[in-house]
Amino acid sequence: MENKEKIVYVLTNGKNNPEKAIIPFVLANGAMAMDIEVSIILQSEAVLLAKKGYAEDIKHEGFDPLKKLMDTYLSAGNKLYLCGPCVKARKMENDIIDGAVIVGAAKVAQEALSAKAVFTY
Secondary structure (H helix, E strand, C coil): CCCCCEEEEEECCCCCCHHHHHHHHHHHHHHHHCCCEEEEEECHHHHHHHECCHHHHCCCCCCCCHHHHHHHHHHCCCCEEEEHHHHHHCCCCCCECCCEEEECHHHHHHHHHCCCEEEEC
């Protein structure tokens, strides 16, 4: 089996910066269309994007709504990896969307080491 190229996107923004929250999903979906494996890791404020209902109204001119972009990403079988301490600090462990997985530092390191490129937003 041939190894696919892989890109990891690390997000640290949510409603505080909608454009920076949206762009990585645009890029990830574009990479998927090119048959590139992608992973998205949410840290800091960005973990809120995986809270049920939170992303529903995040929009930025010139882009599809974040919810639509997230649905495209997740419907392809991808996961959203969430920073465990960040989720715990926001007390949202039991309120995350399907496809979101709470992870620790080792998983983040594993994802980064397996990728050809890592982008942070």
